[in-house]
Amino acid sequence: MRLTIGICFMVLSMATRVNSLVGITWGRQQTQQLVPSMVVDLLLQNKIPALRLMTSGYDIVEVFADTNISISVTLNNQFVWQANRKELAYAWINDRIKAPINKGVKIVELAVGSEPFSNTFYKDKRYDHVVGVLRLMRQSLDEMGLGHVRTTTGHGMDVLKVTKFPSEADFRDNIKGPMLDLLYEFNKTGTPFLIYMFPIHFVKDVLNYTMEFAFLDNKSGFKIQDDNATYTNAVEFMIDSLAWAIKKAGYPKMKIMVGQIGWPTDGYPHATAKNAERFHKGLLKFLASNKGTPLRPGPIHMFLHSLTDENLCNTTFGAFQRHWGIYQSNGNPKYKIDFSLQDRDDYPTQAKGIVKMPSRWCKFNGDKSNMNLVNKNYYLACKEADCTVLEKGASCGGISSESKVSYAFNAYFQKYKQDIDHCDFEGLGEIVSTNPSTKNCEFPVEILAFQDVLSNGMVLRI
Numbered sequence: 270m271r272l273t274i275g276i277c278f279m280v281l282s283m284a285t286r287v288n289s290l291v292g293i294t295w296g297r298q299q300t301q302q303l304v305p306s307m308v309v310d311l312l313l314q315n316k317i318p319a320l321r322l323m324t325s326g327y328d329i330v331e332v333f334a335d336t337n338i339s340i341s342v343t344l345n346n347q348f349v350w351q352a353n354r355k356e357l358a359y360a361w362i363n364d365r366i367k368a369p370i371n372k373g374v375k376i377v378e379l380a381v382g383s384e385p386f387s388n389t390f391y392k393d394k395r396y397d398h399v400v401g402v403l404r405l406m407r408q409s410l411d412e413m414g415l416g417h418v419r420t421t422t423g424h425g426m427d428v429l430k431v432t433k434f435p436s437e438a439d440f441r442d443n444i445k446g447p448m449l450d451l452l453y454e455f456n457k458t459g460t461p462f463l464i465y466m467f468p469i470h471f472v473k474d475v476l477n478y479t480m481e482f483a484f485l486d487n488k489s490g491f492k493i494q495d496d497n498a499t500y501t502n503a504v505e506f507m508i509d510s511l512a513w514a515i516k517k518a519g520y521p522k523m524k525i526m527v528g529q530i531g532w533p534t535d536g537y538p539h540a541t542a543k544n545a546e547r548f549h550k551g552l553l554k555f556l557a558s559n560k561g562t563p564l565r566p567g568p569i570h571m572f573l574h575s576l577t578d579e580n581l582c583n584t585t586f587g588a589f590q591r592h593w594g595i596y597q598s599n600g601n602p603k604y605k606i607d608f609s610l611q612d613r614d615d616y617p618t619q620a621k622g623i624v625k626m627p628s629r630w631c632k633f634n635g636d637k638s639n640m641n642l643v644n645k646n647y648y649l650a651c652k653e654a655d656c657t658v659l660e661k662g663a664s665c666g667g668i669s670s671e672s673k674v675s676y677a678f679n680a681y682f683q684k685y686k687q688d689i690d691h692c693d694f695e696g697l698g699e700i701v702s703t704n705p706s707t708k709n710c711e712f713p714v715e716i717l718a719f720q721d722v723l724s725n726g727m728v729l730r731i
């Protein structure tokens with residue numbers, strides 16, 4: 270799925286020699302975005318050596334200059350046309366890759382397209398022309414003296430047929446042609462196959478195995494025996510399924526890199542912070558062991574998806590799409606995770622220097638004399654602001670309908686930076702200073718966005 274979705278040598282040469290790399294992904298579809306320099310600080314403090322940007326990041330990559338953080342940039346499917354001719358490719362690379370590199374940004378990879386052959390996300394649409402653009406980008410990078418920048422394309426598990434055993438895996442028949450073309454390109458340049466993983470979805474909706482199989486701590490004893498290979502968790506199962514498919518396509522030695530792997534905390538069955546903590550604890554222990562999988566023993570490189578929630582992300586595939594963050598969008602960690610692979614039971618470093626807006630909320634004043642008016646305003650608020658947590662089964666799905674209206678009004682008010690005109694709702698809104706949050710349902714207060722901070726508090730619209 271559009272999962273979304275790192276890395277670390279430098280500071281890890283401590284007592285234990287760790288070779289697997291853990292990076293992180295960052296998407297920026299938020300109402301109030303973290304200041305990029307804070308993100309740099311966050312990665313440095315947590316010793317995360319690699320960042321995958323789910324966009325070209327043209328407006329922010331420069332803050333990563335001289336940090337030695339490896340950056341991967343993505344040219345998304347819908348923008349591939351921006352580079353589909355030689356002169357366009359040159360111009361794009363000049364602007365988005367060469368210029369930042371000249372300023373000291375360590376761009377190591379360009380992902381051309383994102384899940385172009387997905388049948389989960391684009392039912393009727395395919396982006397086969399990504400293959401041609403990938404070739405053109407490779408050639409252009411080489412000609413421009415940027416041969417060290419890898420070119421790749423990220424895929425989801427849905428490029429494979431659904432099978433119950435890894436050894437049965439193969440690419441879907443209807444994408445074999447373009448997939449073989451891509452494999453040929455990857456092999457020619459020694460580029461690993463980039464896979465995006467969403468274990469909850471794979472276990473529940475694809476395999477229909479017990480959810481315990483999604484975790485790597487082997488608590489249930491559930492296992493899949495595939496000839497002489499034993500799988501106690503979905504992550505190894507997924508990697509080896511892909512390894513089998515690649516092998517059958519003629520590339521038994523091609524490396525696999527996990528470009529996105531994560532566990533959302535809301536908006537999907539089993540998507541809670543507690544499960545996300547358990548999943549990552551097992552995953553990072555597995556990586557630290559450098560044990561690898563039956564077919565791919567040894568260290569693995571993975572990017573955890575994702576740094577922060579994205580409350581503007583398209584929710585076509587579900588509310589979970591806005592809840593991938595290890596951090597909330599205000600920079601607070603949601604759960605314990607040790608990016609340094611030392612299995613410490615602690616929260617990661619918090620983003621420093623975040624400025625919150627005042628502690629005030631907008632809520633429904635409770636006037637139910639005209640329910641049409643209430644419903645209309647509720648609908649309008651949710652149309653613009655993020656109400657995904659109010660859905661059935663999500664963290665605020667169980668609050669009263671009156672509280673739901675308050676949640677929506679507040680989300681809208683915070684989105685508009687607590688501008689009092691955005692808590693009117695035809696006389697139904699009121700601003701309060703007591704926090705309406707309940708134990709499981711947090712009514713957020715926004716942070717000052719980076720544009721605001723940069724302009725010294727003068728509010729600029731994005």
Ligand SMILES: *[C@@H]1O[C@H](CO)[C@@H](O)[C@H](O)[C@H]1NC(C)=O
Pocket residue numbers: 278279318337339
């Ligand atoms: C930069 O990171 C690379 C690994 O990505 C490491 O090999 C190198 O030693 C680092 N350089 C510095 C100056 O830390």
Ligand SMILES: *[C@@H]1O[C@H](CO)[C@@H](O)[C@H](O)[C@H]1NC(C)=O
Pocket residue numbers: 453456457519520
């Ligand atoms: C993969 O690349 C290697 C090195 O360039 C080459 O020797 C090999 O023939 C390639 N494999 C295929 C199947 O093209």
Ligand SMILES: *[C@@H]1O[C@H](CO)[C@@H](O)[C@H](O)[C@H]1NC(C)=O
Pocket residue numbers: 477
């Ligand atoms: C999933 O497995 C359960 C039993 O484990 C079965 O009852 C159910 O029908 C299966 N669902 C699908 C869609 O295959």
Ligand SMILES: *[C@@H]1O[C@H](CO)[C@@H](O)[C@H](O)[C@H]1NC(C)=O
Pocket residue numbers: 487489490501
């Ligand atoms: C998983 O647990 C079973 C017993 O429940 C044990 O036999 C097996 O060795 C364990 N596997 C791993 C990889 O720890």
Ligand SMILES: *[C@@H]1O[C@H](CO)[C@@H](O)[C@H](O)[C@H]1NC(C)=O
Pocket residue numbers: 436495496497498563
């Ligand atoms: C089982 O082991 C044999 C011999 O080591 C190997 O050739 C084969 O690929 C293995 N099968 C699986 C499914 O791992």
Ligand SMILES: *[C@@H]1O[C@H](CO)[C@@H](O)[C@H](O)[C@H]1NC(C)=O
Pocket residue numbers: 583584585
């Ligand atoms: C979400 O994506 C779908 C399909 O890509 C598109 O039709 C829809 O307009 C998008 N919705 C929003 C709110 O951007």
